[in-house]
Amino acid sequence: MLAAIVAVAALVTGFAFGANGERIATLFLIYLCAVLSISVFTGGSGITSFGHAAFMGIGAYVSGILTMPKALQVSALPQLPAFLAGHETGIVIAVLAVAAAGLIAGLITGVPVARLGGSSASIATLALLIIVHVILNGAREITRGSQTFYGVPRLTTLLTALIFAMAFILIARLFRDTGPGLRLRATRENDVAAQACGVSLFQVRYAGWILSAVLGALAGALYGHFLGAFSPKDFYFDLTFLLIAMLIVGGMLTVTGAIVGTALITAVIQILRLAEGGIDLGFVHIPVIFGLTQLGLGMALLLTIWRRPLGIVGLQELGPKLKALVALAPAETPAKPASSDKSLTVTTLSKRFGGLQACDDLSFTIARGKVTGLIGPNGAGKTTLVNLICGQLKPDRGTVMIDGENMVGRAPHLIAKAGLGRTFQAIKLFDRMTVLENVTVAALTIESNLSAARNAAETLLVRLDLGKEAQRLAGTLAYGERRRLEIARALALKPRYLLLDEPAAGMNPVETEALKSMLDRIRHDFDLGLLVIEHDMHLIMRLCDHIVVINKGQKIAEGAPAAIRRDPKVIEAYIGAAPETEIIAPTPSTGGVKNETAIGIA
Numbered sequence: 001m002l003a004a005i006v007a008v009a010a011l012v013t014g015f016a017f018g019a020n021g022e023r024i025a026t027l028f029l030i031y032l033c034a035v036l037s038i039s040v041f042t043g044g045s046g047i048t049s050f051g052h053a054a055f056m057g058i059g060a061y062v063s064g065i066l067t068m069p070k071a072l073q074v075s076a077l078p079q080l081p082a083f084l085a086g087h088e089t090g091i092v093i094a095v096l097a098v099a100a101a102g103l104i105a106g107l108i109t110g111v112p113v114a115r116l117g118g119s120s121a122s123i124a125t126l127a128l129l130i131i132v133h134v135i136l137n138g139a140r141e142i143t144r145g146s147q148t149f150y151g152v153p154r155l156t157t158l159l160t161a162l163i164f165a166m167a168f169i170l171i172a173r174l175f176r177d178t179g180p181g182l183r184l185r186a187t188r189e190n191d192v193a194a195q196a197c198g199v200s201l202f203q204v205r206y207a208g209w210i211l212s213a214v215l216g217a218l219a220g221a222l223y224g225h226f227l228g229a230f231s232p233k234d235f236y237f238d239l240t241f242l243l244i245a246m247l248i249v250g251g252m253l254t255v256t257g258a259i260v261g262t263a264l265i266t267a268v269i270q271i272l273r274l275a276e277g278g279i280d281l282g283f284v285h286i287p288v289i290f291g292l293t294q295l296g297l298g299m300a301l302l303l304t305i306w307r308r309p310l311g312i313v314g315l316q317e318l319g320p321k322l323k324a325l326v327a328l329a330p331a332e333t334p335a336k337p338a339s340s341d342k343s344l345t346v347t348t349l350s351k352r353f354g355g356l357q358a359c360d361d362l363s364f365t366i367a368r369g370k371v372t373g374l375i376g377p378n379g380a381g382k383t384t385l386v387n388l389i390c391g392q393l394k395p396d397r398g399t400v401m402i403d404g405e406n407m408v409g410r411a412p413h414l415i416a417k418a419g420l421g422r423t424f425q426a427i428k429l430f431d432r433m434t435v436l437e438n439v440t441v442a443a444l445t446i447e448s449n450l451s452a453a454r455n456a457a458e459t460l461l462v463r464l465d466l467g468k469e470a471q472r473l474a475g476t477l478a479y480g481e482r483r484r485l486e487i488a489r490a491l492a493l494k495p496r497y498l499l500l501d502e503p504a505a506g507m508n509p510v511e512t513e514a515l516k517s518m519l520d521r522i523r524h525d526f527d528l529g530l531l532v533i534e535h536d537m538h539l540i541m542r543l544c545d546h547i548v549v550i551n552k553g554q555k556i557a558e559g560a561p562a563a564i565r566r567d568p569k570v571i572e573a574y575i576g577a578a579p580e581t582e583i584i585a586p587t588p589s590t591g592g593v594k595n596e597t598a599i600g601i602a
């Protein structure tokens with residue numbers, strides 16, 4: 001549908017408004033290809049790329065050199081190296097060479113970009129733009145340096161641009177809604193949660209970057225064959241600014257946004273360019289205003305960021321959702337070791353933050369099929385411990401064995417793949433993705449294709465009473481539903497162990513009761529070991545088979561709930577005084593009898 005709208009709009013403009021209309025329509029389609037090439041990476045990862053004009057430059061020059069007529073080459077590029085001189089290839093070979101050049105450029109430049117992430121990655125893309133600009137200027141024998149590179153056959157017609165634009169829309173949509181794109185979008189929403197779902201930040205960013213580099217180079221070739229003559233400055237800041245403005249104004253999160261932004265800014269530019277030269281309307285004369293186009297672009301950008309940070313389109317994607325497509329990069333199913341040891345065992349795990357020993361020689365076991373509770377007063381080190389087990393933090397010493405395999409030193413996404421699911425104290429969902437997509441991201445880690453992952457996710461949502469919410473954005477869910485979705489997402493990993501960090505935090509008693517029933521069901525239905533961190537003693541005492549208590553980073557007790565309730569060290573840690581000091585817990589079981597203290601549960 002998107003492609004059809006673009007095609008009709010471009011063809012109508014192209015044929016109804018003469019040569020100028022055709023030029024504008026062609027330019028719009030070329031810009032659209034360029035914006036989509038950025039959107040594949042930037043829209044997916046949330047990392048703004050300022051470097052794609054560089055890929056376009058590479059594409060334009062590669063195709064220009066290869067397709068330049070031999071006769072012109074002699075005068076335009078007299079110093080061309082021998083291996084390039086005297087060759088004139090057809091456009092098909094040139095396009096393949098452009099794609100290869102984009103691939104190589106993407107492979108090389110993607111390493112720092114994918115490793116860095118965030119604003120550091122954006123700055124790296126800016127460095128890329130500058131480096132390529134300097135190279136294009138410096139390689140005079142091949143590019144004519146800062147002089148105009150001419151003699152490039154003007155092969156880009158309205159029709160060729162349209163064919164490319166259609167292909168780009170299809171690729172961008174396919175990428176967005178299939179495995180790699182879904183996982184990349186998850187990293188944009190929350191990189192820590194994405195890793196906990198088994199997503200390798202580096203791999204998905206790298207894949208997205210390489211694809212976008214290839215598309216960028218192809219868009220550049222298209223642009224080069226439209227211009228016929230260009231110089232390095234045509235692929236520098238002005239073009240970067242223009243493309244980024246198109247992406248941001250339309251909305252970088254969707255393909256629809258890229259299309260709307262490109263169309264709008266192309267139209268605005270044409271109008272501003274007309275006005276820039278001065279307009280005489282008879283009754284009023286608008287004088288020449290230099291830089292009006294750039295000024296207009298800047299204003300559009302500012303207004304959008306201020307009034308609509310997600311762009312005009314926001315999160316709305318036009319057209320059908322691409323379902324049941326085979327994932328482009330199926331995740332390999334983790335080989336679960338055939339071990340007789342079915343437990344998650346933590347041994348002498350320690351972590352110090354500066355002068356604070358957050359975890360001190362902690363050792364305990366989470367057994368499969370059992371619910372283990374981890375309790376302790378505020379600041380005891382519970383979350384730090386979970387982060388150490390999940391690989392989010394590196395321990396100073398100690399081991400974390402999952403069914404006999406040591407996890408220490410492994411990246412969080414690999415530990416997730418090895419069978420460890422988790423939720424977070426402060427809920428971390430992929431808010432701008434649907435409920436179904438949230439769970440599918442995790443299911444993709446263990447299922448072989450997108451279809452299977454989607455089916456597994458749907459089944460899980462139904463089991464956790466979220467079936468009806470599947471197509472809602474996760475950010476719009478109520479609090480209790482958000483907690484449930486986080487658990488559903490963790491279960492999609494088919495974990496052998498599931499760590500829940502304060503699942504009842506912020507819940508009212510009714511919601512907590514529902515949570516308890518759900519956890520009972522999970523423990524019954526799934527063959528996993530549960531570790532539940534909670535401050536709600538009422539819940540913990542009824543839910544757990546075994547409880548580990550830590551205070552100031554050290555384990556102070558462990559055992560069955562009944563024993564823990566009356567453990568003097570536990571009571572002291574919670575109440576802050578020794579039980580001998582006649583503290584009476586107001587519970588029916590103790591009835592307020594001195595020295596029969598228990599921490600407050602019924």
Ligand SMILES: Nc1ncnc2c1ncn2[C@@H]1O[C@H](COP(=O)(O)OP(=O)(O)OP(=O)(O)O)[C@@H](O)[C@H]1O
Nearest residue numbers: 353356358376377378379380381382383384385425
């Ligand atoms: N990244 C960090 N850098 C420095 N100190 C930290 C860091 N993370 C945690 N701490 C400190 O380590 C101690 C243990 O914190 P942690 O969050 O693990 O406790 P907790 O038992 O989960 O507390 P709560 O029940 O309040 O969530 C606290 O004193 C905390 O301030």
